[in-house]
Each structure stands twice: as C-alpha cells, then as structure tokens.
Amino acid sequence: MASEAERKKVALRRLGDATFSKVDKVSAELFSLTYGAVVTQLLKDYEDVAAANVQLEKMGYNMGVRMVDELLAKASLAQCASFSETAEVVAKVGFKMFLGVNVEVAAATSSEFRLLLSENPLAEFVELPEECSKLEYSGLLCGVLRGALEMVQMRVECSLLRDTLWGDEVTEIRVLLKERLVEEFVDDDE
C-alpha cells in the first residue's frame, strides 16, 4: 500500500516535470518583480498591512479559479481518490507546472495538509521592512489554492503558517478541508 502511494508520487512528479517542460516560460524576475510592484502598490493604496493581506488573498483566489482549468487542460490527471492525493497533485503538478518549483507535502490527513516551499519565486529578493513584519507576502498562494480547490468542489481554508520572510526555515501553507461541495466524485470527463 505504501509502495503504491510512493509510485503515485513519483508518477505525479514526472507529470509535473513534463508539464512544466512543455509550457511557455518567462523570466522568474519579471514575475517576482511584477508581483513586488503589486504588493507595494497595495500597501500604498490601503496603507494597512492587514487590509493588504486580505486583498492579496483575494487576488490569489481570482487567479486560482482560472488556473485550475489550465492545470486540468495541460496535465492529464486521474481523479483524486483522497484529500492527501489532492495534496500531492497540488504540490507536484500544480506548483511545478506554474512556478517550476518542487514543493513537499507534510502532515497530510483526510482533512488537512501542509505544503513546504523551500524556494518561492514570489519572494526571492524580498526583505520585509520592520513596519511590514506582519505582511503575508505569499498570501497570494493561499488564495490561489482556495480558488483552485473550490473549482473542484472542495471548500478549503488556507493559511500561511511560516514564511522565510519572517525568518523561518521554509514557507509553510496549511490547507484545511472545510467541506466537499458535492457528495460524490464527479466522473472525469476526459
């Protein structure tokens, strides 16, 4: 059983690598600098870290809602049998395909998992100034996860538990499953 799960993980990692290798790419700096411009603009507009956090999450949500379609279109995925399998798909295919990074899953259960990012293209060059020490710079990712999972009938809550920008070793996102929006799995159309 364990080896079955391992095999699946390896297969997903390969799928993620293959998908990333065939999509069009742009320089990671263009991406991170543009995001930096967005974040600093939000802080300027709202003049409040907490409000900026909320807005970043919201922007992520809007992105996630659209990104999941692309994920499903570009990577041929089997239906996930469990929430922990969903976690593996998010980490090994989703993050890989869009950001080109390897993300680890930790503490996966039937209603919760954590994602550990040792590299984060959003925040590569960032040092938070003192007055923004509460800023959830990568909160966009929480929003993306919430939006994307909602589109596949999972209502989740995501939070940024640790962040390298706060001095932590890794960036850690917790994803809590609140509710499955439909009782049964929808058959995969493809």
Added chain:
Amino acid sequence: MPAGGCLFVIVGTDDKPIYQAEFPEARSQRREDTLHLNQLTVIHAALDMVDELVWGTQAMYLKQVDRFNDFYVSAFVTASHARFMLLHDARNEDGVKQFFTDAYEAYVRLLMNPFFDSGAKVPASFDQRIRLLGKKHF
C-alpha cells in the same frame, strides 16, 4: 578619516545620495566634522568628472577620476546610473576595483527588494554587507 581609510558614497540615479560609509569605522568621537564635510565636497566635485567620463566608455569601473591633495576619488557607475564614489588616500587599485564589484552585487541585491525605493532608508542588512566588504578590501 584615519590614514589608510576610505569614505564610500552611493549617489542614486536621481542625484540624491542614498548611502554613505566610512572605513575603517569612525572612532568613538568625531572631532573632524568639518573635515568630513570637505570630503563630501571633494566627492561632489568629482561627480561632475564622472558625468563627463561616463560617456566615453562602457566600463562601469572608471578608476581614479579625481585627485585632491593626498586623496584620490575612484568611481563606479552602474547600468541605471547609480554612482559609487570612493575617497581614499592610498593607491590600491586592485582593492578598490574588487570592492566596487562586490558592492555592486550588494547594491543589485538591495535594488531587487521591492520594498526598497531610492527615497527610502537603506536597510541595516545592506549596511552590514558593505561594512564587511570594507573590512575585507581595505
């Protein structure tokens, strides 16, 4: 400025000074405030030389651009026209060049942080990095 010491100034794209450091670090009490002012004036005057020289070359490192009594002013101009100015009283071309090159890396790193804009205060981490470089090369 003690013998063998240097004064390092970064002048931003918009001609505003954004950073300044002295190596080795100034001792407890500064008595020579006026001297210090003079040094800044020397650097300021050399800026005009830099703005002339910069069009004659593509190189970032402009070597010694000016001399004042026993002092030399060396300069380095980045791609976005930030100017690194170093006032030093000893000829030490290799050290200066190496210092500029390393300081450029620190500057690019500073610039890449979206929270840094040229009007803002330079964060402590940058100051630390530059001071380490000062120790290393001078």
Added chain:
Amino acid sequence: MLKLRRPPCFSQLCAAQRVVSQSAFAFLFSEMIQYSQTRVNTADELIAKLEDAGVGVGRRALELACWRERSSKRETRALWKSLFGAHADSLQKVQDSDDEFMIVEKEPLVNAFISSAPVNCAAFVAGGRTPSPPESGRLGRRLAAAQFPAEVSAHDNEEGATVLLIKFAPEVLEREKRQA
C-alpha cells in the same frame, strides 16, 4: 522582533536565468489590471498606474541583467531579451524624424492573454505619457536609467501589432552628435 532574512545565496540565486510559466505571469498580470481598474476612474489613469508599476520593474531588471552579464559594462541590449525572451520584432526609425524610434511587437506578452482591456496593457511596458518626468514606464525607465531620457508610449497600429514609440529628449541627440 523581525529576524532579518538572509536569502540563500544571492549570487547563486541570480547567476542563471530562471523561469516560471508564462501563464502564471499572465494570470498575475491580468489580476493586477483588474485590481488597478478598481482604483481608477479613467483609462488614462489606468495607463498611468500601469506605467508606474513598470518603472520600478524596469530599473531593477536592467540592473540585474547587467550584473548577471558580469562584464562590468553598461549595456542595455540584453535586457529586452532577458525580460521577454526575445528581441522585439523590429526596431524602426521613424521616417523624417531624427528623434523618434519605434519598437514593433506583434504579440506583446502582456497583451497575449487579455482581450477585453479598455486600454492597451502594454502601457505597463511602455509609458511616458507624462512629459515630466519623461521617464515613466518600463522602457522609458530603462532608457532613462541608462541616461537616455525619452518618452515612450504604447500604441496599437493598423495591423494590430503593438508599437512602442520612443522619442528621445533633445539633449540626447546633441550628445550623440558631439560624440560622433
């Protein structure tokens, strides 16, 4: 107390050109447009806002590209490629005008995913509607940063390509003449 973060190793981090998927950028960019739209009243304000955002990006990208070259030369040609993966489709001199150049891009990256925007989103890349300071927008800033003050603006041409019109400030031309 905020612990200062020390990124892994800057030289390592930036030595190689690293990439993310183009669509990740497109989704982010379109979200940025959506957001900006909620904060402005007119298309011109939106353009200004995009240009604003482009300014910082351009200056930073220029400096990083030059640093990465490790040649200690001030050289700007590599920038466009490093940012957008290809040289602009063509650089043309405007006929009968000494101080105007055009960069024509058939499908600018920033517009590739956005069809319904009320303005040409390449404003983010171009800029410079405001005469003072002349160096707004990414390209404008790139040129200005390299000490070529210029106005840059984004337009659509008849064939649907995006044209970045660059108009250099008079002193640049004078300087060029002096040096020639």
